[in-house]
Amino acid sequence: xxxxxxxxxxxxLIEKISAWALALSWVVVIFLLSAMPGNPxxxxxxxxxxxxxxxxxxxxxxxxxxxxxxxxxxNFRFAELWGVLLALLFAFSDELHQRYVPFREGKIPDVLFxxxxxxxxxxxxxxxxxxxxxxxx
Numbered sequence: 001x002x003x004x005x006x007x008x009x010x011x012x013l014i015e016k017i018s019a020w021a022l023a024l025s026w027v028v029v030i031f032l033l034s035a036m037p038g039n040p041x042x043x044x045x046x047x048x049x050x051x052x053x054x055x056x057x058x059x060x061x062x063x064x065x066x067x068x069x070x071x072x073x074x075n076f077r078f079a080e081l082w083g084v085l086l087a088l089l090f091a092f093s094d095e096l097h098q099r100y101v102p103f104r105e106g107k108i109p110d111v112l113f114x115x116x117x118x119x120x121x122x123x124x125x126x127x128x129x130x131x132x133x134x135x136x137x
Contacts, residue, residue: 016073023066027090030059034094038103053113060117061124063087068125080122087118 068083
């Protein structure tokens with residue numbers, strides 16, 4: 001998907017820097033949330049389960065959206081593909097990281113929820129591009 005989303009060079013540079021700052025900030029947010037120790041006495045309920053898995057989906061939807069947007073502003077070819085690969089790599093590394101956090105455990109099934117979020121983020125980025133394109137006319 002190739003569209004011109006920038007006008008002047010200065011504005012484009014600001015958008016590019018802010019896009020990368022947002023993507024990297026979101027990586028830090030996910031890392032900090034994953035570094036929080038679990039509660040060994042907590043008995044998970046269905047509501048707790050849904051909340052946690054919903055958080056995985058939303059975290060990675062936002063991450064993939066932010067990464068693809070930053071890559072797009074950096075004129076990467078195949079920005080969507082690179083965004084998906086980077087988000088997926090981070091999802092696996094995040095689960096590995098959780099294995100070393102007290103009372104947490106890294107689970108491969110959680111990566112499946114992350115993948116769902118990544119797909120959702122790519123969908124939202126596509127919608128974002130369509131809306132930006134329509135604004136030009």
